[in-house]
Amino acid sequence: MQWSAEIKKKLRELPDGPGCYLMRDTDGKIIYIGKAKSLRKRVQSYFRPHTLRTGTAKTRSLIRSIHDFNVIELKSDAEAILTEGKLIKEYRPHYNVLWKDDKRFLMIRMDVQNPYPMVSVCRVRKQDGSHYFGPFINGxxxxxxxxxxxxxxxxxxxxxxxxxxxxxxxxSDDLIANCSAPCVGSISLEAYRERVEEAIAFLRGERMDLLKPLRAEMQRLSDEQSFEKAAAYRDLLLDLQQTVKAKANVKRTPRMMQEDAETGLRELQSLLQLQQVPTVIECFDISNLSGTSSVASMVAAVAGIPAPKRYRRFQIKTVEGADDPRSMAEVVRRRYGRLKREQGVFPDLIMVDGGITQLRAAHAELLDLGLADLPIVGLAKRYEEIVWDVEKNSGNLQLPKHSAALQVVTRLRDEAHRFAITFHRSLRSQRIMESQLDEIPGIGAERKKILLKHFGSILRMRRASIASLMEVSGIGRQMAELIRAELNRSK
Structure with a gap:
């Protein structure tokens, strides 16, 4: 077969590391997803004449259908295996028959919906109320x-x-397998379920101190030369130690991110006792440098995903110096006062970056606008806590460290901070450049105003020709040449 110059170029540039590869047909549809320890060796093997001659019927059919491919670089082979499974279940490619047959990795299931939950292994995750952990690459x-x-x-x-x-x-499990025998009242239902919760916490990686007994058992088996069993304990230890890290490093697809965001929004609704899921959230942040050039940003998330088209920037107009609460009050008043006048659509939840002081300042403005029913919270930076009780400040909500709700609010808060800092830096840079006009003889406040109005920015003025500068009222050739020389000298 003859391959296009684009495919040949991609084959030459393939990385020699672990990852996943996605084969596409002429319509751009994903027809096969695979994993590899070396993307270069694996992907290049599909495009060799020998593979087309000696491969199975399925492989030959796949090769003839390939029109393009993409690769996803990952950090380890284990991560590639997990990512491959998630991608296959999402896209259901035609040639991935093994995954369509549900030959999946083992998971651990805790059936908490039953009165006396038990822990077991399974291969299929069901919507039955149970807690599932995994998948485990080593069964x-x-x-x-x-x-x-x-x-x-x-x-x-x-x-x-x-x-x-x-x-x-x-x-006889209570004698030979250490069962607590709840069936005969050896342990109360409440005490049994407490043990279940501790076991769940262990599987989540929250009881790392319990790894000591596992290490001791692994060492005992190794000393007894039961190396296969010892290796299983070793793999279990590695899985538990990397549970959180592995989840964070798995390559996220848009659909996976959306599902996590929707979970986080439902958690927020429950924690904050909101009447509806906060589909639209608007978050505010203040930025200044030693009390100068104070600005604010407002970013928005729709269905838990940042929506840049809704972002807004504000220059603080009524506050002198570094006063975050009053600055926050100003932007909240301007934002929702305008929405009210224009009969716009209000968000389901407002979030301000800061503690109780910023929250109270923003809430007071909502009260003045007659918007007391609009939900508003603060996000304190130090402990990532949600500040919600405006009146009594009775206690903040500390979200679980790896919860989907915490990911939603911190991602939005960080985006607001980034947007505010970027705006503040560009504004500060613009003012520094504007000050260059003050150093040019013959340029007073009025001419400076006329020039900036005509060109819009110093950058455009710097790029302008002599003829363009002379189009400005009151600027002759001599002044135009002086302006151009001064601006480009300080470039």
């Missing part, structure tokens, strides 16, 4: 984790939903 490590949790926390192994004394007559 034996998942089985070891389940056995460890059952023994350490005394969780039941029987599959009976509500075991009783009759079931206990035929069971």
């Amino acid at each position: 034996r490590a998942a089985a070891v984790a389940v056995d460890f949790l059952q023994r350490f926390y005394g969780l039941k192994r029987c599959r009976t939903r509500e075991p009783n004394a009759e079931h206990y007559r035929h069971c």
Whole structure:
């Protein structure tokens, strides 16, 4: 087969590291997704004549259908495996028959919807109210984790939903497997469920101190030369230690990001007791340098995803010096006063960057505008806490460290901060450049005003020709040449 010059160029530039590759047909549709320890070697292998001659019927058909490809570079082979699975489940490519047959990695399931939850392994994640953890690349490590949790926390192994004394007559798990035997009242339902919650926290990576018994067991098995079992414990330890890191590093697709954002919005609605999901959130931030050139930014998120078209910038007009609460009050008054006059659509939630002082200042402006029912909160920087109680300041809400809700609010707050800083820097830079006009003899305040109005900025004035400068009222050739020389000298 003859390949295009574009494909040949891509093949030469392929990275020699782990990642995923996506094959596309003539319509740009993804027809196959694969993973590789070396993207260069794996992807190039599809385009060799030998592969087309000796490959399986499916491989030959795939190669003949390829019109283009893309690659995603990742940090490790394990990350590539996880990312490949997520992409395949999202796009369902025609040639990925193995994943369509549900041959998936093992996960750990905790059926918390049952009175006496049990922990087990599974391959399919269902919408049944259970908690799922994984996938585990090493299936034996998942089985070891389940056995460890059952023994350490005394969780039941029987599959009976509500075991009783009759079931206990035929069971000896409390003697040989450390079961807490809730079926005969050896432990109360409340105490049993507390153990379940501790086991869940362990799987989330929140009980790292419990890794010591695992390390001890791994060492014991190694000393006994049970190397295969010891390796399973080693893999389990690595999985648990990297649980949070692996989740953060997996390449996110737009659909995955949207799902996480929607989860975060539902969590926010529940935590803040909002009447509806905060689909549209507007967030404000103030930026100044030693009390000069104070500006504010407003960024917005729709369905939890930043929406740049809705962003707004404000120059602080009524506040002198560094006074964030009063500056926040000004921009809230200007933003929602205008929306009210123009009968615009208000957001579902307002967020201000700062603590109780900024929140109270902004809330007071909403009261003056007759918008007391508009939900508003603050996000304190130090502990990433949500400040919500305007009147009593009774206590802030500290979101779980890796929750979807925290990701939504911190991403929006960071975006507001970035937008404000960028605006502040550009404004400061513009003022520094404008001051260059003050150094040119014969340019007073009035001429400076006329020049800036005509060209719009110093940058455009610097690029202007002598003839363009002379088009400005009151600027002759001699003055035009002087302006051009001075501006380009200080370039």
